Amino acid sequence: MGNLLTMGDLSAEEIKKILADANNFSKDEGWAPNQSAFIANLFFEPSTRTKSSFEMAERKLGLQVIPFEANTSSVLKGETLYDTVKTLQSIGLSAVVIRHEKDRYFDELSNINIPIINGGDGCGHHPTQCLLDLLTIHQEFGSFTDLNIAIIGDILHSRVARSNSEALMRLGANVCFSGPPEWFDRQIIANGSYLPIDEAIQTADVVMLLRIQHERHQEHLQLTKQQYHEQYGLTIAREKSMKPDSIIMHPAPVNRNVEIASALVECGRSRIFKQMENGVYVRMAVLKRALQTPMEREMEYVIID
Amino acid sequence: MGNLLTMGDLSAEEIKKILADANNFSKDEGWAPNQSAFIANLFFEPSTRTKSSFEMAERKLGLQVIPFEANTSSVLKGETLYDTVKTLQSIGLSAVVIRHEKDRYFDELSNINIPIINGGDGCGHHPTQCLLDLLTIHQEFGSFTDLNIAIIGDILHSRVARSNSEALMRLGANVCFSGPPEWFDRQIIANGSYLPIDEAIQTADVVMLLRIQHERHQEHLQLTKQQYHEQYGLTIAREKSMKPDSIIMHPAPVNRNVEIASALVECGRSRIFKQMENGVYVRMAVLKRALQTPMEREMEYVIID
Amino acid sequence: MGNLLTMGDLSAEEIKKILADANNFSKDEGWAPNQSAFIANLFFEPSTRTKSSFEMAERKLGLQVIPFEANTSSVLKGETLYDTVKTLQSIGLSAVVIRHEKDRYFDELSNINIPIINGGDGCGHHPTQCLLDLLTIHQEFGSFTDLNIAIIGDILHSRVARSNSEALMRLGANVCFSGPPEWFDRQIIANGSYLPIDEAIQTADVVMLLRIQHERHQEHLQLTKQQYHEQYGLTIAREKSMKPDSIIMHPAPVNRNVEIASALVECGRSRIFKQMENGVYVRMAVLKRALQTPMEREMEYVIID
Numbered sequence A, B, C: 001m002g003n004l005l006t007m008g009d010l011s012a013e014e015i016k017k018i019l020a021d022a023n024n025f026s027k028d029e030g031w032a033p034n035q036s037a038f039i040a041n042l043f044f045e046p047s048t049r050t051k052s053s054f055e056m057a058e059r060k061l062g063l064q065v066i067p068f069e070a071n072t073s074s075v076l077k078g079e080t081l082y083d084t085v086k087t088l089q090s091i092g093l094s095a096v097v098i099r100h101e102k103d104r105y106f107d108e109l110s111n112i113n114i115p116i117i118n119g120g121d122g123c124g125h126h127p128t129q130c131l132l133d134l135l136t137i138h139q140e141f142g143s144f145t146d147l148n149i150a151i152i153g154d155i156l157h158s159r160v161a162r163s164n165s166e167a168l169m170r171l172g173a174n175v176c177f178s179g180p181p182e183w184f185d186r187q188i189i190a191n192g193s194y195l196p197i198d199e200a201i202q203t204a205d206v207v208m209l210l211r212i213q214h215e216r217h218q219e220h221l222q223l224t225k226q227q228y229h230e231q232y233g234l235t236i237a238r239e240k241s242m243k244p245d246s247i248i249m250h251p252a253p254v255n256r257n258v259e260i261a262s263a264l265v266e267c268g269r270s271r272i273f274k275q276m277e278n279g280v281y282v283r284m285a286v287l288k289r290a291l292q293t294p295m296e297r298e299m300e301y302v303i304i305d
Helices: A012-026 A049-060 A081-090 A105-109 A127-141 A159-170 A186-191 A197-203 A225-232 A236-240 A272-291 A294-304 B012-026 B049-060 B081-090 B105-109 B127-141 B159-170 B186-191 B197-203 B225-232 B236-240 B272-291 B294-304 C012-026 C049-060 C081-090 C105-109 C127-141 C159-170 C186-191 C197-203 C225-232 C236-240 C272-291 C294-304
Strands: A038-043 A095-100 A116-121 A148-152 A174-178 A206-209 A247-249 B038-043 B095-100 B116-121 B148-152 B174-178 B206-209 B247-249 C038-043 C095-100 C116-121 C148-152 C174-178 C206-209 C247-249
Touching (some): A012 A127, A012 A272, A038 A081, A038 B049, A049 A095, A049 A116, A049 A127, A049 A272, A049 C038, A081 A095, A081 A105, A095 A105, A105 A116, A116 A272, A127 A206, A127 A247, A174 A197, A197 A236, A272 C081, B012 B127, B038 B049, B038 B081, B038 C049, B049 B116, B049 B127, B081 B095, B081 B105, B081 C049, B081 C272, B095 B105, B095 B272, B116 B272, B127 B159, B127 B206, B127 B247, B148 B159, B148 B197, B159 B174, B174 B197, C012 C127, C012 C272, C038 C049, C049 C116, C049 C127, C081 C095, C081 C105, C105 C116, C116 C127, C127 C159, C127 C206, C127 C247, C148 C197, C159 C174, C174 C197, C197 C236
Parallel strands (some): A038 A095, A095 A116, A148 A206, A206 A247, B148 B174, B148 B206, C095 C116, C148 C206
16 A cells, blocks of 8 residues: 555665655656546645645646645544544545644554555654655755764654654664754654754754744743754854755744744755755655555566666 | 525436436446536535535536635625625636525525535535435335335434435335434424334334534533433444344444444444445536536436436 | 736736736637646635635636645744745745735745735735726726726725726726715825715716725724715615716625615626626736746737737
8 A cells, every 4th residue: 555654664765766756756757647536635733835735746646636624624523533534535535645733643544445645643753754855865965875964953842853863864874963952852862863053063964953843832941032043043153164065954834043044044055945846746756656556566666677 | 407405306306317327427427517617615514524525526527616615705704695606606606515504595595596506504404415315225225115214313403304304205215213302303203203212223224323413402412422322322232133134324424432333333234434425426416417508408308218 | 027916017008908818818718828837825814706716717727726725824833924935936836826914915025936916915905806897897988088986985994995096097087086084095085086975976987886894994983884874885866866877886795785785786787796707807817917928928919019
């Protein structure tokens, strides 16, 4: 099945296949399912870029998108997520994209028989964000081996930190973390290493800033926005200390002048809007993987070999 | 005109024509209007399955769907339903589907010149739900004559009970009702007969459970969910007493372990998700009826004769 | 670039070109961009007719519409309008339509590189409403020269009053204003002239009523709805005093029996629903202007000359 729930579902081989497909889509290569395909995007949390990006990817593949609005659905009448998705399967959908505030919401969907693509679960996973980050890095450096990636900020609440660090290390990169100690997740940290903020920025090939998830914090950090920016943000001064070819990434939406100085959002090193563009190509590749028949998939691998 | 407001709008002949068309659509037969057609779904109440089902049906017929969200429309500025629908007619829509909390909202729309398809009015009618129930029963038994249908539960607040009982009796079935006496509607009851819950379930060919409309109740029933389930629900024990070939139906969303034991929702007798699938085919047939020209409609009847 | 932010962006020549194109679209003439085009409608204020009208225009031109709901977007996470629009540009949109409650919201979007079509800004501008009014008047009278236009009502809060009066005077019409003195805008008034209500209605070729913007008023007028209707509304008696061929217009949604007697909304002189129909054609023309290449645009002018 073409589910994509966590990056752990994908072998390194499969990740490379998706990146190769995405790269082809970025060069206007086409693909379409061999019969009409219908899809819905179930977003139970606010989103502009992930939802729009999936919508765009779906239309570029010629899919029919059935609108779904969580706040006018029968979820309001107490319907379970399982019954909602099973309903959509029953009316003939080919696949669903889901974003949900609950960690691992997909565990209760194991009896669903159409592909599920995870658009983000709670503080858990966000595999298409990870894939678009990988594509952006690969476009820049041509490889992951021995690259230094610094992931900085709200590691504890970040779906991005978790998905990205695991995948990057599997692909051969070195990952270090930085940011406020209150936001360290021991498990994540155990997989990489910690560096003070200035050293992290000076040695990184990729400075990957995380969004402060104001909407997820139950406990508050004892810092004003300005203090956060000075202590842990990418200030104009710190940007000057970066290596000549290193790049800046951020999953967005950006809190300007908190994680990053507003003037740097569109600077020469920034790949922030490039990441968004790449999101469409990566999602096209993930949707293709979900919708192609097993025989189609197998034949493609033969061609590659 | 191709309005469908209540089941009373349809002769037995017309019902059979819609079911035959729906059956053809279920076998992937196609139909498309002879020029571009534009439609909008005006849902003033929450819905997953009815709205998604119409959206799916519309796309399968190649219609263009113009999005309409009640909670961001000029209804918020106090615009009347008539002016809203007249606006949509003026901008060129070919037909509208409407769900509204007001009983017989369509009475104020008699000057509208495009077909109106009722997706549910208050505690009144829900003709496409009725038609999909009829299709599901007809698929199973090949006829309605002398079938025993038990409609169980919240009869008073149910659009389904009203539409279904009238249509089923017209088509030759026997309808009985069961459930809490507080929820009997004398007028509905007058058309059928009452049976105690165990007898109703043992004698029925079709056990049609109704959803408890928590969101419509002004008065509350003096029963916990568990008490309701034991006294009036389809428990695992009661299911065992059903006749060998009888089936279970429910308009959904299901309150699991209230109207029906959770384990029975997808059991062998359950047609609950089959009903949802059939909803798409029935709505395709109703949309075809709304959009075909009078001459097209007449020619089809000639062919049938 | 094909931006349309205010009527001031358009020369009289360009206005006439748009009206000519709209007129052609009204006669079922087609046009499509020379490659797939993707568009989004960003409505940060409630709307039925403007939003539906753009959606309809977009589909008639074969554009792909990417859904955007302000109330489920990252705007809720504090994202700026600039970052939201830049995101949509990054994922590959060809143009955006925006309605926003802030006057001149578009001033902060000057670095956006895709066309922006203003669907209404605060109490500022609403150029496509103005163009549809112009088309409706031109269809009726064949010219603007020396026509008497009476704009009546809530001039102070009206985007329509501002856009329309400027454009109409540029095109050769005479504009007068009437209504409650509390709602006069000295700047607008300076451009035309004031007439008492009965005289305005008796001398006008076009009686253009404005909607009372209940949702924008911070100060309240000291009049009941009935008093407003009697003092400043188009009553049944006042309609009888209109010149034989003069027409009634209103941007809608109408407050029935306030700005206009309910019985007059669909009377023989009323062009209120005709305006809505024309809205689709005008928006098709504006979208064409936004999406055609500079060379296409230039070639069309050569053909016209």
